[in-house]
Amino acid sequence: MQSTLTSKQLGVLIKNKLSRHYGISAEEADRKQMYKTCARAVVEILSDKRTRYYQKLKDQEKKKVYYLCMEFLVGRSLKNNLYNLGLEKEFREVLKEWNFDLEELYEDEPDAGLGNGGLGRLASCFMDSLATMEYPAMGYSICYEYGLFKQKIVDGWQMELPDIWLPGGDVWLNQRNDLAFRVKFNGHVEEIWTNDGLKTNYTDYDEVEAVPYDMMISGANSEGVAILRLWRARDVDKFDMKSFAKGDYNRAMNEKMNAELICKVLYPSDNHFEGKTLRLRQQYFLVSASIQNIISDHLQQFGTLDNFSEKIAIHINDTHPALCIPELMRILLDDYHYSWENAYNMVISTVSYTNHTVLSEALETWPEELIKQQFPRIYGIIQGMNESYCQEMWNRYPGEWGKIERMAIISHGQIRMANLCVIGSSSVNGVSKLHSDILKSQVFSDFYQASSEKFTNVTNGFAHRRWICQANPRLTRLLDDCIGEEYKKDGRKLADFKRYSDNRSILRQLRDIKLANKIDFSNLMDQKGVSIDPHSIFDVQAKRLHEYKRQLLNVLKIISLYLDLKDDPNLVMPPQTFLFAAKAAPGYYMAKEVIRLIWHLSADIEKDPVLREKIRVVFLENYCVTMAEALMPAAEISEQISLAGKEASGTGNMKMMANGALTIGTMDGANVEIFEAVGNENMFIFGMSAEDVERKWAEGYEASSYYHNKEKIHRVVESLRRGFNGESFDSIYRYLIVGDFGVGDPYMCLADFEDYLKVHQQLLDVYLDQHKWNQMSLFNIAGAERFAADRSIMDYARNIWNITPLH
Ligand code: TH1
Numbered sequence: 092m093q094s095t096l097t098s099k100q101l102g103v104l105i106k107n108k109l110s111r112h113y114g115i116s117a118e119e120a121d122r123k124q125m126y127k128t129c130a131r132a133v134v135e136i137l138s139d140k141r142t143r144y145y146q147k148l149k150d151q152e153k154k155k156v157y158y159l160c161m162e163f164l165v166g167r168s169l170k171n172n173l174y175n176l177g178l179e180k181e182f183r184e185v186l187k188e189w190n191f192d193l194e195e196l197y198e199d200e201p202d203a204g205l206g207n208g209g210l211g212r213l214a215s216c217f218m219d220s221l222a223t224m225e226y227p228a229m230g231y232s233i234c235y236e237y238g239l240f241k242q243k244i245v246d247g248w249q250m251e252l253p254d255i256w257l258p259g260g261d262v263w264l265n266q267r268n269d270l271a272f273r274v275k276f277n278g279h280v281e282e283i284w285t286n287d288g289l290k291t292n293y294t295d296y297d298e299v300e301a302v303p304y305d306m307m308i309s310g311a312n313s314e315g316v317a318i319l320r321l322w323r324a325r326d327v328d329k330f331d332m333k334s335f336a337k338g339d340y341n342r343a344m345n346e347k348m349n350a351e352l353i354c355k356v357l358y359p360s361d362n363h364f365e366g367k368t369l370r371l372r373q374q375y376f377l378v379s380a381s382i383q384n385i386i387s388d389h390l391q392q393f394g395t396l397d398n399f400s401e402k403i404a405i406h407i408n409d410t411h412p413a414l415c416i417p418e419l420m421r422i423l424l425d426d427y428h429y430s431w432e433n434a435y436n437m438v439i440s441t442v443s444y445t446n447h448t449v450l451s452e453a454l455e456t457w458p459e460e461l462i463k464q465q466f467p468r469i470y471g472i473i474q475g476m477n478e479s480y481c482q483e484m485w486n487r488y489p490g491e492w493g494k495i496e497r498m499a500i501i502s503h504g505q506i507r508m509a510n511l512c513v514i515g516s517s518s519v520n521g522v523s524k525l526h527s528d529i530l531k532s533q534v535f536s537d538f539y540q541a542s543s544e545k546f547t548n549v550t551n552g553f554a555h556r557r558w559i560c561q562a563n564p565r566l567t568r569l570l571d572d573c574i575g576e577e578y579k580k581d582g583r584k585l586a587d588f589k590r591y592s593d594n595r596s597i598l599r600q601l602r603d604i605k606l607a608n609k610i611d612f613s614n615l616m617d618q619k620g621v622s623i624d625p626h627s628i629f630d631v632q633a634k635r636l637h638e639y640k641r642q643l644l645n646v647l648k649i650i651s652l653y654l655d656l657k658d659d660p661n662l663v664m665p666p667q668t669f670l671f672a673a674k675a676a677p678g679y680y681m682a683k684e685v686i687r688l689i690w691h692l693s694a695d696i697e698k699d700p701v702l703r704e705k706i707r708v709v710f711l712e713n714y715c716v717t718m719a720e721a722l723m724p725a726a727e728i729s730e731q732i733s734l735a736g737k738e739a740s741g742t743g744n745m746k747m748m749a750n751g752a753l754t755i756g757t758m759d760g761a762n763v764e765i766f767e768a769v770g771n772e773n774m775f776i777f778g779m780s781a782e783d784v785e786r787k788w789a790e791g792y793e794a795s796s797y798y799h800n801k802e803k804i805h806r807v808v809e810s811l812r813r814g815f816n817g818e819s820f821d822s823i824y825r826y827l828i829v830g831d832f833g834v835g836d837p838y839m840c841l842a843d844f845e846d847y848l849k850v851h852q853q854l855l856d857v858y859l860d861q862h863k864w865n866q867m868s869l870f871n872i873a874g875a876e877r878f879a880a881d882r883s884i885m886d887y888a889r890n891i892w893n894i895t896p897l898h
Contacts, residue, residue, distance in 0.1 A: 148227045159232075459506055727752055749878070
């Protein structure tokens with residue numbers, strides 16, 4: 092790709108930085124110092140590039156998008172930026188002169204794990220596309236001091252350790268004291284009548300300072316640089332000298348600790364609503380600082396807010412930043428004195444919202460009292476929006492109390508954030524076709540009837556340059572040779588790879604690449620003391636641990652194979668390694684039980700020399716972006732087995748197919764579109780559809796009848812009670828059959844079990860036909876064409892944000 096610096100210039104840049112920061116020469120530097128120095132050099136290159144880019148954007152007065160998200164799962168930055176800047180070769184050369192290996196330096200960078208899973212990783216992939224395609228954009232989030240916890244497994248139990256990423260990660264952050272804003276909490280609001288009408292007076296509030304830390308992300312082979320602005324909370328300077336003088340040091344410091352608590356740690360639950368006050372304060376902190384920043388930038392450029400919605404799009408990623416709707420209202424009303432109606436229209440036409448889940452336990456509802464106490468003025472505005480919307484609906488649907496109650500923002504003392512988002516924005520989208528249809532027909536059906544024009548779909552995508560070109564250089568070289576390099580800029584060109592589906596030499600190369608990647612991965616794991624046979628089939632389920640994702644169904648399948656082999660040790664079966672990678676939310680009991688089951692099943696199998704030749708189970712500790720980058724290229728089977736209707740999209744499914752894995756999965760989320768892309772011949776679909784699931788619940792689902800009537804199921808479930816490696820899993824037996832926590836088997840593992848086993852067997856049969864398997868793999872790589880994040884971003888830009896790129 093492009094490069095603007097020679098190795099020589101680079102050498103000078105690095106030497107200067109070493110001398111400035113450490114007072115040493117290149118020969119004296121150790122690896123950590125060299126990593127940091129290279130990162131600083133890249134930051135300087137990026138800053139220059141950004142300055143040029145932002146000047147052009149400003150000159151053209153282009154409309155910008157601001158992407159608000161509580162999570163960005165960035166991963167490592169050095170490699171990505173060097174690749175995108177086209178400077179990997181130059182860095183490698185310079186470093187070699189001083190006996191440093193660039194690949195080793197990469198390993199010194201901690202992951203920026205400021206997200207839980209798919210939601211945060213999607214946001215990061217989008218930043219890459221926005222920069223590459225030169226869309227005017229900025230991301231906003233929180234600079235958590237601790238990202239997602241580090242996972243350790245001790246005797247099957249998940250332990251959570253703090254993720255200390257800032258030493259090492261902070262070189263990428265540029266602190267901007269000049270752009271700090273104040274965020275107000277608590278206090279009292281009075282309404283007073285003045286000559287100019289009703290005014291609000293806000294007193295007795297607490298203040299926290301929000302300081303931005305900017306992370307720059309280079310576009311690939313383009314002039315673009317995206318900024319991810321991360322807010323940190325800082326105590327406003329009101330040191331309690333009185334208490335200090337009296338010797339009450341604790342009291343004097345208290346204020347500071349409270350302020351800084353806000354950005355201490357990322358809440359570690361994925362797809363689950365955590366109704367904690369601190370989380371709510373984090374949300375408002377993000378939103379208030381960002382909106383103030385957006386407004387002040389806009390005023391600086393245009394001197395008026397009258398053209399605000401023409402020049403600005405604000406996107407809220409799930410409901411977590413929903414308070415930006417009343418916050419923007421507040422500023423327009425109280426600080427700039429727009430009328431309620433004008434402010435309301437400006438807000439709606441600026442804001443758009445993506446829904447990422449239909450799980451009821453993930454839907455955010457905050458107690459009215461809490462919102463009122465934390466942000467009294469925001470509460471008043473939400474009340475006003477609720478009243479005006481309900482009035483409008485009452486005029487439209489007179490007498491339909493039930494409907495209006497369902498659509499209200501406030502009901503039974505709770506504030507429903509999803510309703511606030513739908514009402515306060517001009518666009519609502521789901522993240523796959525199926526999911527967007529479910530939003531229209533179920534979750535938001537009343538809203539869809541009332542304002543169908545708001546609803547649309549944007550299927551998720553992944554940064555294909557990161558997940559193919561950087562993660563899988565062998566496959567990249569093959570693609571470059573076959574179809575040229577255009578696909579790097581235009582993902583749709585991957586489809587050209589289909590032309591090689593009958594080319595035996597290419598198919599053999601595909602197989603060799605997969606084997607080489609598997610060997611790399613098993614060597615990597617070897618360093619961590621985990622042994623994996625690279626000649627076995629790599630069957631991978633890598634995602635957060637959640638009941639609806641059904642890691643348990645996968646385990647039940649493995650147990651079934653295990654029992655078959657115990658019955659007949661001579662059974663012919665290609666050797667398989669079942670790889671699990673998953674973090675469980677710290678308080679999620681059933682998820683942790685499933686990890687424990689995987690761990691003990693694995694230990695049990697390891698003890699049996701006959702079994703272990705054919706099936707092995709490996710739990711990969713501490714799954715993170717960096718591990719995923721090694722795992723995706725090595726995966727052969729991609730397990731995407733959620734209960735249909737529950738996984739909004741999934742994105743690991745796309746990354747694995749793009750690296751040549753074949754999917755075994757249900758018709759859920761984006762699997763449906765993978766199916767459209769590759770056809771039934773190139774995928775292993777099983778189980779109930781989303782409609783079947785609805786029907787089954789309506790008929791009445793009895794997990795115990797499967798247990799009593801189906802032999803194979805009975806056998807597997809019984810083995811849970813007997814246990815593995817000396818540990819009984821009665822808890823899971825009871826979860827499935829007795830239903831201690833409500834209904835038995837709430838995610839219908841048993842209903843899909845037999846079909847899953849059958850299709851898995853078909854898959855093994857196909858695996859024996861190497862030629863056919865490689866061909867299917869090729870069709871999957873080519874079919875990933877439509878899942879480039881660039882395509883998702885173009886959909887958002889055209890259909891939702893109404894923005895155009897610089898060039
Ligand atoms: C995930 C969805 O579960 C997944 O299907 C989707 O591919 C991904 O978002 C990106 O669209 C979600 N993650 C979270 C995390 C939280 C709350 C809701 C969701 S939905 C904290």
